[in-house]
Amino acid sequence: MMAPAVFDVMLVMFFLHELDAVRCREWRYLIGLSRLPERMAASLFILLHAPLLGLIIVLSNHSVSSISEGTRLIFAALVLLHGLLHVLAPKARQAFAEPLSQLLIGLLTASGAAYLWLVLH
Numbered sequence: 001m002m003a004p005a006v007f008d009v010m011l012v013m014f015f016l017h018e019l020d021a022v023r024c025r026e027w028r029y030l031i032g033l034s035r036l037p038e039r040m041a042a043s044l045f046i047l048l049h050a051p052l053l054g055l056i057i058v059l060s061n062h063s064v065s066s067i068s069e070g071t072r073l074i075f076a077a078l079v080l081l082h083g084l085l086h087v088l089a090p091k092a093r094q095a096f097a098e099p100l101s102q103l104l105i106g107l108l109t110a111s112g113a114a115y116l117w118l119v120l121h
Contacts, residue, residue, distance in 0.1 A: 002118055011075075014108055020096070022042075
């Protein structure tokens with residue numbers, strides 16, 4: 001019963017973190033984008049998130065439960081990996097050092113862990 005609400009919180013935290021990621025210029029730390037000119041990398045970072053976020057919303061609410069549940073599990077696992085990368089990557093850790101950034105990453109990661117715990121137990 002709680003898992004859907006926790007998933008929604010995780011999705012909101014992901015949206016908020018990605019807004020913060022634009023402010024922090026996260027593309028500078030991503031393989032591929034980091035080698036492009038700044039304006040091109042920023043544009044691609046933003047534009048590539050539109051289909052990604054749309055796909056997550058559509059698939060996580062799919063009428064076929066195996067698709068929606070699978071999407072939610074995969075997304076939650078990727079959220080945990082994403083949080084781990086923010087901890088392990090020194091440059092990204094510096095870029096996201098502000099309290100708001102840390103709060104968003106922490107809440108995102110915690111909601112991903114909570115969702116997985118709820119659905120796997």
